Amino acid sequence: MKVTVVGAGNVGATCADVLAYREIANEVVLVDIKEGFAEGKALDIWQKAPINLYDTRTVGVTNDYSKTAGSDVVVITSGLPRKPGMTRDDLISTNAGIVTSVTENIVKHSPDAIIIVVSNPLDVMTYAAHITSKLPRTRVMGMAGILDTARYRAFLAEALNVSPKDIQAVLMGGHGDTMVPLPRYTTVGGIPVTELIDEETLNAIVDRTKNGGGELVKLMGTSAWYAPGSAAAQMVEAIVRDQRRVFPVCVKLEGEYGIDGVYLGVPVILGKNGIERIIELDLNEDEKQLLETSRGHVKEVMEALDNINAAKA
Ligand SMILES: NC(=O)c1ccc[n+]([C@@H]2O[C@H](COP(=O)([O-])OP(=O)(O)OC[C@H]3O[C@@H](n4cnc5c(N)ncnc54)[C@H](O)[C@@H]3O)[C@@H](O)[C@H]2O)c1
Ligand SMILES: O=C(O)C[C@H](O)C(=O)O
Secondary structure, X not given: OEEEEEOOOHHHHHHHHHHHHOOOOOEEEEEEOOOOHHHHHHHHHHHHHHHHOOOOEEEEEEOOHHHHOOOOEEEEOOOOOOOOOOOHHHHHHHHHHHHHHHHHHHHHHOOOOEEEEXXXXXXXXXXXXXXXXXXXXXXXXXXXXXXXXXXXXHHHHHHHOOOHXXXXXXXXXXXXXXXXXXXXXXXXOOEEHHHOOOHHHHHHHHHHHHOHHHHHHHHHOOOOOHHHHHHHHHHHHHHHOOXXXXXXXXXXXXXXXXXXXXXXXXXXXXXXXXXXXXXXXXXXXHHHHHHHHHHHHHHHHHHHHHHHHHHHO
């Protein structure tokens, strides 16, 4: 299996490293626009192989997409991260141009690839990659739900003083303040979380999760990479090993949840064909309302992208 990661910055290099040391792919190609940057990162990861004992080959290239040819999966992490005081949506015009041109290059050299978008604003960059690639919606998806759910699970594990391994949760909607964590679908070793934690603490954890990205941007001056890079690698693994894992993933909805033509995080089964199935939960009225708010927000940002594209045309 051959996997390309575009963008050799914090998230891309972390993702490539996880793909390599966990031997998820035989070959990982790292691409960046900065001369020598991807080559250096790929060489560093390769030189770690004798220490951490893996044999995945890592190759770095500066904008040379011929080396990515025949990739089974491509992860797009290229683009600006936000700085303190910015929202993810503030990145739209710069990152849309980057994601669009990267996607054109990817499909030219790997027409059968499955594409995982990581660049922000996530839901709308997934839209940009999907319309550019012209691939079926099952093959172009965005990573955010695994990260947001991981934050929620980590905060819960801390509050309950239990292993994060035992916390299962679902989170839906856009990757932003309107994301929709679902306490009703959260369990701790099979026990509904509401039986183990009081409402006030749970609500505080939900709020912290919604602002989880911003919390890290404030602390570090740029956005997170260890959990995001690992989350993208986990999606790659589910696809290349045909694991049929159930994850929240951003995909174009075509009638599911009563929503049409908007890119949102929903639970899916992820396997060798990409999105094998979208799972439709029976949401209650409050949850439906939260999802509708999230849909409205993502739709607005999608329209902003349409306006940017129309102005360019
Ligand atoms: N979806 C998520 O949950 C999530 C999580 C974390 C970060 N992100 C997003 O991922 C993106 C990358 O974050 P980062 O921290 O790795 O940033 P970074 O600045 O460390 O790395 C980005 C890399 O992209 C490269 N790049 C820019 N234009 C390119 C092009 N046309 N072709 C190839 N490479 C190009 C840059 O040279 C840089 O090395 C940001 O947009 C960030 O907001 C998303
Ligand atoms: O918060 C960001 O800007 C990056 C990413 O979307 C995250 O949630 O960590």
